Amino acid sequence: QFTPRVFSGAQPSGNLHLGNYLGALRNWVGMQGADYETIYCMVDLHAITVWQDPSELRKATRELCAGYIASGLDPDKSILFNQSQVPEHAQLAWIFNCVARMGWMQRMTQFKDKAGKNAQNASLGLFAYPALMAADILIYHATHVPVGDDQKQHLELTRDIATKFNHDFGVDFFPLTEPVIQGVAARVMSLRDGSKKMSKSDPSDMSRINMTDDADTISKKIRKAKTDPEALPSETDGLEDRPEARNLVNIYAALSDQSAEQVLAEVGGKQFGEFKPMLADLAVSKLSPISTEMARLMGEEAEIDRILARGAEKARAIATPILQQTYEIVGM
Ligand code: ADP
Numbered sequence: 001q002f003t004p005r006v007f008s009g010a011q012p013s014g015n016l017h018l019g020n021y022l023g024a025l026r027n028w029v030g031m032q033g034a035d036y037e038t039i040y041c042m043v044d045l046h047a048i049t050v051w052q053d054p055s056e057l058r059k060a061t062r063e064l065c066a067g068y069i070a071s072g073l074d075p076d077k078s079i080l081f082n083q084s085q086v087p088e089h090a091q092l093a094w095i096f097n098c099v100a101r102m103g104w105m106q107r108m109t110q111f112k113d114k115a116g117k118n119a120q121n122a123s124l125g126l127f128a129y130p131a132l133m134a135a136d137i138l139i140y141h142a143t144h145v146p147v148g149d150d151q152k153q154h155l156e157l158t159r160d161i162a163t164k165f166n167h168d169f170g171v172d173f174f175p176l177t178e179p180v181i182q183g184v185a186a187r188v189m190s191l192r193d194g195s196k197k198m199s200k201s202d203p204s205d206m207s208r209i210n211m212t213d214d215a216d217t218i219s220k221k222i223r224k225a226k227t228d229p230e231a232l233p234s235e236t237d238g239l240e241d242r243p244e245a246r247n248l249v250n251i252y253a254a255l256s257d258q259s260a261e262q263v264l265a266e267v268g269g270k271q272f273g274e275f276k277p278m279l280a281d282l283a284v285s286k287l288s289p290i291s292t293e294m295a296r297l298m299g300e301e302a303e304i305d306r307i308l309a310r311g312a313e314k315a316r317a318i319a320t321p322i323l324q325q326t327y328e329i330v331g332m
């Protein structure tokens with residue numbers, strides 16, 4: 001009954017990084033033009049749930065668009081647009097604020113992580129973020145969402161909202177969106193702390209590999225990555241209590257399109273002094289063409305703005321009738 005349709009997005013809240021590339025962008029490119037209609041958003045409304053400097057936000061939005069395209073997303077094959085240019089997201093989000101229950105929202109672990117100890121001082125938007133994310137997905141009746149580990153709980157909430165809406169109004173209107181399971185790099189961890197994910201929302205983490213980093217910077221960050229004194233094991237069992245080692249092996253695996261087992265069969269027994277330069281060379285060879293293309297596109301602001309405007313138009317063509325029907329169902 002529902003058109004196979006993929007929706008995903010990233011926040012223009014700072015630099016795109018290796019985690020975004022391996023955990024998201026690369027997979028988005030893989031879904032493009034095959035069995036799905038693909039819609040990829042720059043979620044600026046999500047970004048402002050925490051403070052954003054206005055001129056930085058504007059620049060970050062264009063840079064994110066450049067990152068999408070440089071990674072292989074094609075504005076002729078996918079709808080690429082900026083969330084605030086399609087007002088239906090915010091309009092549906094309000095309806096969902098009235099469907100979602102306080103108790104559901106209070107269970108969201110990302111809010112607890114992001115708000116930290118001072119939750120009373122967090123924005124109401126940060127708390128309501130998952131209802132907006134549900135609207136982002138369901139305003140297109142998206143059937144599939146490729147998400148990293150960090151977003152799984154939010155996708156479950158999206159399904160809960162769809163279920164409750166359908167039930168409350170006695171309709172079968174919103175689909176129960178399926179997560180798309182990712183490979184080894186579903187979660188790229190910080191290079192200085194294997195227990196934290198690599199994230200653009202942690203400005204203090206200087207170890208993060210940004211997609212705009214040059215070859216020297218990438219190599220330096222990998223050389224400095226936290227590790228332990230032991231050699232690499234030859235099987236994945238040996239990585240169990242070694243989060244930093246596991247992370248570097250997973251990154252190598254993802255960049256070389258192999259499994260962690262295959263990588264260890266090749267590098268097991270090597271010391272990090274030998275493995276890190278191999279990883280650095282691999283990362284540079286994969287990322288530097290992308291950063292070069294991003295830099296080129298960033299010199300073409302007007303072109304980026306045209307792509308975003310065209311994307312918003314295509315997105316609205318899908319979103320407008322779905323919002324209208326939603327209003328009718330609700331009695332508005
Ligand atoms: P960030 O958490 O860095 O602010 P976003 O929230 O904008 O990034 O996430 C954009 C996409 O990138 C999402 O699909 C998210 O699951 C994915 N992602 C973010 N960080 C990582 C990571 N460290 N490893 C794997 N995927 C990630």
Ligand code: NA
Nearest residue numbers: 148150151199
């Ligand atoms: Na995130």
